[in-house]
Amino acid sequence: MHFSILIILIFIPGCNTLQDHNSEVMPEDFYFSLTYGTYGKQKIDTFHDIVVKDLVEDGTIEAKISLTLDEKQAIYDEMMKIGVMNELELEKEEGCETEPPSISQWYIQMNGETKSFTYMSFCDYTEDALALVKLEDYIHKVVSSKEEYRDLPESNGYYE
Template sequence: MRVTYRNFLLLVLMVIFISGCTNLEPESSRELPEDFDFSLIYGTYGKQKIDTYNNTVIKDLVENGIVEADVTLTEDEMNRIYNEMVKIDIMSDLNLEGDKQCDVEPPSISEWKIQINNEINSIAYGNYCEHPEVILDLIELEDFIHEIVSSKDEYKALPDAKGFYE
């Protein structure tokens, strides 16, 4: 098969055009929406809270009540959280109503309010006998966010919890 200069040039232009249409942007560089915020109420009895709308955190001290602190997440931390939310498509209808929840004492509660691009999504769930995949994703996201918050100096300065729930 004979390749002419014209055919070769056409092939090069096609490759450039096709590669230009492909999104090669890494996940970590997704643009963070200006209005991205969330609040997460979670943990035993839903006593802990992370709220980026008001830059506050509530820590459950168990026997000693709760304590609140001002904690602001950096743009990089918010971007990492946003990208994790996008991965699990948190703004979609996650259809949690059909899954069977269990009565567990003490109960663990999770309530989310997420705002992205002028849309707000609210998600709430408790304990499950068998965790559906979407709940496991949300639990991993909770743990990821809690890890970020608990590494902050403002959080570390809070008193340690005393006691435990039975």
């Protein structure tokens, strides 16, 4: 009797760990390129491990920055949560322009498929567009926390 309880106690924590781990296996061919920000001047390209930072008045600067497998897995997990490879509703019927414009252009490859889409800043975001903006922010935070990015020059000036 005590032996069965011991086996159950040892086995249960292992099961809980498996249930808490909800990420899918990232495909080997998972890459993305995201051009984003004011005038679409910033870029994160995992195909070529390139990051472009907008320095505003000083132009842009390009750096060789790679994401780790764990970082790519986390980004892949976030993409799967919002169904990025599915049909996305990005624009509502009524439109408005913002100045300066913020442009987002995605190119994603996984499982032998590719998908690309572009959208600009909105006054009223759809649920899908809002999820993508949050994903952009998440990816930017991952990249901007890397030492190679922090070593780049600071932006000079600002957009009005």
